[in-house]
Amino acid sequence: MRAVGLAPWGLPALGVALIVWAALNDTRLALILGVWFGAWALNAYLSERARSPGARLVVPLIFGVTLLALWEMAVQLYDISFVILPAPSAIWARMITETATLWADFQQTILKGALAGYAMGCGAAFLTALAVDRSTFLQRGLLPVGNFIAALPIVGTAPIFVMWFGFGWQSKSAVVVAMVFFPMLVNCVQGLKASEVMQRDLMRTYAASYPQTLIKLRLPTALPFIFNGLKICTTLALIGAIVAEFFGSPTVGMGFRIKIEMGRLAMDMVWAEIAVAALAGSLFYGIVALIERKTTFWHPAQRRG
């Protein structure tokens, strides 16, 4: 007996019924629903039939384009006020005309603030993990404390760091360092513990020294954990750098621009900055994930097929 099951044709039938119902009441809604279900049906078909790596790229792409199309349609058809939600086409137009400003903001916030802080914070966490690794006592103390601090709203330290390091990118980097340090540290410490006793014993029977064991056994087994930390930290770094700009910044930077344009109700510019931030964030995450796939190809989570 199937309790909540639906027949294979159940969902499409439900969709068609919904569109017909909408068409009787509001043609605009019917149009939007029609595009949605059409794209969804295409995706359902593609994901069931085509199992090539191409489909892996096309299916999410169709989904994203559909969302954008729905957004545009909703804004155009329902005449949504520009102040509330500008259409994607308007945002795109703004991105084309304001490329120079966007690029300057990107340089200030992402390339200087976020990346510098990310490199320093993750590097320092890794070195600390190596130092702590030799003492089980410190490890046992540091893991709970580190986990606790990693769960705290560290973003709140932003005003403090802006006071300490001034309005330049240095204070943004400092916030990023504070945000990424503990998540990275916890992951590194856990990763360094990941090799099995048998494997370490084997290294000992080879009379391997501490650096040899570290480089040949323990660092490779730690890599999945380290990359997990690095991936979490990409998002944290961007958030930290942008949030810190709200507490004081030079007259350039993504957070600064959002704050100013928001006050002038230039919502298309605000959205343009968000689009840049999202692209930068996805790219940043993607690059780290790509490096992970190249370096930890042996790990079960990375094996395909």
Added chain:
Amino acid sequence: MSVAASIDNATPALFAALRRIVGGALPVLAIVTLIVAIWYLAAIGMNRAWTLDQAQRTGVALSQAEVIADTMSQERPVLPAPHQVAAEIWNTTIGEPILRERRGQMQGNPRNLIFHAYHTLWPTILGFAIGGFLGVLLAVGIVHSRAMDMSVMPWAIASQTIPILAIAPIIVVVVSNLPALNAAVDQGWISDDTKLLVPKALISSYLSFFPVVVGMVAGLRSPQASDLDLMRTYSASRSQTFWKLRLPAAVPFLFTSLKVSIAAALVGTIVAELPTGARFGLGARLLTGSYYGQTIQIWSALFMAAICAAALVMILGALERVVLKRMGARA
């Protein structure tokens, strides 16, 4: 059995328990002591310049001990000493009434830190509930539909790369202009205060849904192939497999991700208070502290946020232990 004998029998167990507590707490205590010690040293180092500067201006020669004492009792230090922050937290929680009389009625006292924490906690819990529910729903869809797995999952990851603070002001503008919400206020279903709470809750749910999706997808997929095969030999339907195998297997994963998620929800609420001109809440307290250079106030708000985060995570941890015990897991 005599009392003495029973104590005698209990002693080894007692010692084992004691050793476990000391063995677990001692390293943690050592690290915390280390951090506090570093903090004090940093406070002395960072506040020294101001103390020496003041002393030079007034022409007073200070001894080393006097300089150190002064670095720990400034009104607006660069880095407040731990005991200053502790005193501030004490004064603004126990030392201030939570309610005060204003314009003839009792209202929350904005000088009380608990009042601000309350204004941050409600949206956090609401946002966590919304985010957790959506996260579980999405995960169930992703596990059962290949199309959803392939189209939604990459965008769920991409959604988290959008810096939340950037969209916070937009969400506030959009939500406060929603016709449905305004109608609800006009009808008297919700108060104006509740309306202000909605955008904060939405922003925190945006941050909190993602860990739940990831954890729940992993959990629902955690049953081994042999378990799933067994369900197939029972000719169990998809919904039976879901309720009897996948969901129970996912519960430990769910709790782990809920703990991450509620901490994220708190961050979301605090961040949401920054650009939206909120007057109450821990984020608002941080902002006013930074405007007026009240470093002690900033640090006390920060620690209040930390206490809230710890309390929320601990409550979930207790719930986790109860639920897992009920489900028959070994502690």
